[in-house]
Amino acid sequence: MSLKRGQQSEANIPTASMADIAFLLIIFFMLTISFEVDKTSVDLPETAIRLEIPKKAAYVSVTESGDIRVSDGEATSSLVPGPEDVLSFAAEVIASNPDKEFVLKADRTVPYETVDRVVDALKQAKARVIYLLSQQETIEGQGA
Amino acid sequence: MRFSKKDVSDEIPTSSMADIAFLLIIYFMITTTFAATRGLDFALPKEDDSPPQVEKEDSVLIEIQRGGQLVVDTTPMKLDEVLEYLKPKLERNPKKPVIIRPSQDSEYGYMVDVFDELRQAEDKIGLPVQNISIPTQREVEQFWF
Numbered sequence: 661m662s663l664k665r666g667q668q669s670e671a672n673i674p675t676a677s678m679a680d681i682a683f684l685l686i687i688f689f690m691l692t693i694s695f696e697v698d699k700t701s702v703d704l705p706e707t708a709i710r711l712e713i714p715k716k717a718a719y720v721s722v723t724e725s726g727d728i729r730v731s732d733g734e735a736t737s738s739l740v741p742g743p744e745d746v747l748s749f750a751a752e753v754i755a756s757n758p759d760k761e762f763v764l765k766a767d768r769t770v771p772y773e774t775v776d777r778v779v780d781a782l783k784q785a786k787a788r789v790i791y792l793l794s795q796q797e798t799i800e801g802q803g804a
Numbered sequence: 805m806r807f808s809k810k811d812v813s814d815e816i817p818t819s820s821m822a823d824i825a826f827l828l829i830i831y832f833m834i835t836t837t838f839a840a841t842r843g844l845d846f847a848l849p850k851e852d853d854s855p856p857q858v859e860k861e862d863s864v865l866i867e868i869q870r871g872g873q874l875v876v877d878t879t880p881m882k883l884d885e886v887l888e889y890l891k892p893k894l895e896r897n898p899k900k901p902v903i904i905r906p907s908q909d910s911e912y913g914y915m916v917d918v919f920d921e922l923r924q925a926e927d928k929i930g931l932p933v934q935n936i937s938i939p940t941q942r943e944v945e946q947f948w949f
Contacts, residue, residue: 675822682825689832705916709923710842722912763843768913772868772906773941775915780940783848792916793843 698737700729702767706797713791714761718753720746720778722766728778733760743777750785758786765793844919846938863901864890870907872914883921887929890922894931901935908941 700721716733723729730749731737740746753760762782766775782790866886867875874881876889893900902922906915919936926932939947 675819678822679818679825682822682829686825686828686832689829689836693832693836705913707844707916707920709844709920711845713841713843715841766912768911768916770912771908772910772912772915773908775912776906776908776940779938780942783940783943787848790846790848791843792846792919794916794920796842797920 697731697733697735698729698765700727700737700765702765703769704765704793704795705768707792707794708797710794710796711791713763713793717761717763717791718750719763719765720750720782722764722770722774722778724767724769726770726774728774743774743781746778747781747784750782750787754785754787759788761789761791762787763791763793844916844923846919863903864893865903865905866918868904868906868910868914868918870910872910872917874918883917886918886921887925890925890933891929891931894925894929894933898931899935900933901937902933904936904938905944906938 698719698721700723702721702723718733719729719731719737721729721737728740728743728746729737730740730746732749732753740749750762753762764775764778764782766778779790865877869875874883874886876886879889881889890900890902904915904918904922906912906918915938919938922933922936
């Protein structure tokens with residue numbers, strides 16, 4: 661029996677829809693991206709209760725060494741000399757938007773005195789809500 | 805003179821489109837930060853609110869010492885005992901004020917632990933702690949002494 665050699669077909673991968681898929685992914689990432697205003701790396705305290713923090717909230721970050729950085733939620737955070745300077749920053753933010761939320765991003769080992777003075781500055785500036793940024797408490801962490 | 809006639813394709817070259825698109829995807833994937841955007845909220849009294857009339861004696865005072873040890877109304881206590889201690893008091897008065905007073909040289913993390921524990925009261929003992937306050941040092945000096 662003689663087999664007839666079929667028509668030679670070109671080996672093609674259909675790539676026409678690849679671009680469509682890729683653009684869909686791009687749109688997804690473009691919509692979900694939120695540029696971090698504060699890139700300070702801190703060891704956050706762990707909590708079981710964690711509520712979503714509104715976007716564009718103002719940030720006050722306190723690192724382990726006591727450096728304080730502030731951001732109004734739009735611009736990248738900048739270093740301020742001490743807790744006293746948080747008051748003028750917060751007053752400025754509150755003046756432009758009285759309902760602005762503040763996020764306190766402090767390292768868990770920071771002496772409470774520093775946090776106390778930052779919170780006091782925010783209270784004096786009449787901040788409405790302060791969020792204490794935290795990470796998820798793990799099961800192992802609960803016993804500690 | 806003779807022109808050589810070449811076939812010109814009438815298609816738009818889309819083969820590199822996917823490459824460009826994937827480059828953009830990679831850019832967005834790298835710049836996307838899975839940042840921690842959750843935390844505990846800590847509502848401050850509004851400007852027009854009259855300052856809460858809290859008598860020191862009426863409230864439960866949770867002091868946090870330097871090493872994280874807790875002293876609740878002058879009794880040393882562990883963190884998981886605090887809610888059990890509060891339960892009968894909250895049953896009598898659901899608005900019982902609870903004051904957290906971390907020592908100035910203790911760590912911030914301990915304060916968050918206690919605050920988190922109190923916020924979980926509804927899940928753990930079935931009663932929420934409605935009135936939690938964490939006065940700052942200045943407020944303590946101003947109003948208590």
